Amino acid sequence: MITTILLGLLVPLLAAGPQSDPGPYIRIDRLSPRVALAYWPGIDRRCNLTVIQSQKGLVIIDTEASPRVMAPIKKKIEQTFHRTDWAYVINTHAHDNHCSGNSLFQGAVILGHENLAEDMQWLIRRQTEPDWKRREIDRYSAILRDLRAALPRYAANPAFTKLIQSDLIFYDLFVQDLQQGYEVVKPSLIFFDKYTLDLGDLALELIFFGKGHSNSDILIYVPQERILVTGAIAYQQYRVPEIGEESHLADVHRFLAVLDSLLADQVKIEHVIPGHSVPLTRAVLPPIRDYYQRMLKEVQAARRQGLTLDQTTRLLTLRAKFPAFRDPPPGTYGDGHQERNVRNLWRILAEDQPAPKPEPAKP
Numbered sequence: 150m151i152t153t154i155l156l157g158l159l160v161p162l163l164a165a166g167p168q169s170d171p172g173p174y175i176r177i178d179r180l181s182p183r184v185a186l187a188y189w190p191g192i193d194r195r196c197n198l199t200v201i202q203s204q205k206g207l208v209i210i211d212t213e214a215s216p217r218v219m220a221p222i223k224k225k226i227e228q229t230f231h232r233t234d235w236a237y238v239i240n241t242h243a244h245d246n247h248c249s250g251n252s253l254f255q256g257a258v259i260l261g262h263e264n265l266a267e268d269m270q271w272l273i274r275r276q277t278e279p280d281w282k283r284r285e286i287d288r289y290s291a292i293l294r295d296l297r298a299a300l301p302r303y304a305a306n307p308a309f310t311k312l313i314q315s316d317l318i319f320y321d322l323f324v325q326d327l328q329q330g331y332e333v334v335k336p337s338l339i340f341f342d343k344y345t346l347d348l349g350d351l352a353l354e355l356i357f358f359g360k361g362h363s364n365s366d367i368l369i370y371v372p373q374e375r376i377l378v379t380g381a382i383a384y385q386q387y388r389v390p391e392i393g394e395e396s397h398l399a400d401v402h403r404f405l406a407v408l409d410s411l412l413a414d415q416v417k418i419e420h421v422i423p424g425h426s427v428p429l430t431r432a433v434l435p436p437i438r439d440y441y442q443r444m445l446k447e448v449q450a451a452r453r454q455g456l457t458l459d460q461t462t463r464l465l466t467l468r469a470k471f472p473a474f475r476d477p478p479p480g481t482y483g484d485g486h487q488e489r490n491v492r493n494l495w496r497i498l499a500e501d502q503p504a505p506k507p508e509p510a511k512p
């Protein structure tokens with residue numbers, strides 16, 4: 150009984166309110182004197198923002214889920230680097246936590262792929278279409294309720310309790326932005342194939358990956374730092390690469406060409422920065438290249454042998470054919486991606502080689 154009363158008091162005290170300070174939760178991990186990773190830890194939503202300081206100013210790659218979420222991270226970065234001269238914002242693609250804090254970087258050039266602006270349109274529609282907006286607010290409000298309800302259950306686990314508290318502040322700010330609306334700032338500088346950004350003491354090489362995870366995915370290579378920022382291309386360790394609904398054969402060939410160019414001997418990579426996990430190494434790249442190569446070969450062979458899509462899907466499981474990757478837990482992001490990849494590659498190959506028309510009967 151006493152416990153119940155205490156927990157009853159405890160939950161509202163620990164639950165996040167607008168007064169909660171996110172500062173202590175946010176991490177800035179230095180990779181080198183010039184480069185740091187900024188992220189706001191939570192149970193399952195880590196998103197890496199890469200910060201680079203250069204002669205031309207500060208550069209940030211990706212800007213989290215909303216301005217209210219981005220603001221305390223930006224503040225902590227500025228305190229860490231003792232400067233506020235933001236020169237460039239680069240968005241790896243248009244999903245939620247990669248470009249929704251752009252509006253905080255007034256005066257900086259927003260840089261991304263040619264398809265980025267169109268890809269970002271959903272962030273505006275989510276605010277302007279009432280049903281969509283309501284669904285999203287309900288969804289994240291439910292997450293907040295679940296987190297508050299979970300808090301007492303983990304009282305004996307301080308590390309997990311801290312993650313829940315961190316999530317409560319994060320989602321509380323995010324829901325406020327969803328409710329009140331925020332400015333979506335699209336790129337002011339775009340490129341198609343490749344772009345070299347000269348920052349004085351170092352240069353960034355921006356590379357379009359092709360339509361896969363989204364329509365605007367880019368990678369950023371920093372030769373002077375031997376760093377490759379991959380956005381969602383290396384999403385996190387063991388996560389299967391993607392072939393999307395919008396992917397065509399040219400995109401699959403582009404994935405392979407881009408990965409081959411990054412794996413060339415003269416390209417020095419020590420850190421691979423994935424979108425959503427701890428930093429990885431160059432060793433994660435060959436399995437991604439090999440995945441696309443083998444998928445292409447296997448689906449082509451299956452079609453030649455006259456297998457159906459269902460048979461091919463059953464044949465090409467991650468467990469059987471691609472042990473470098475693992476299926477994520479059911480219901481989480483990435484669940485079903487392998488089946489979807491096979492289906493999309495099947496469609497791509499069918500588009501490329503339509504079934505031959507039967508020959509007219511000879512007299």
Ligand SMILES: [Zn+2]
Nearest residue numbers: 242244362381
């Ligand atoms: Zn994404």
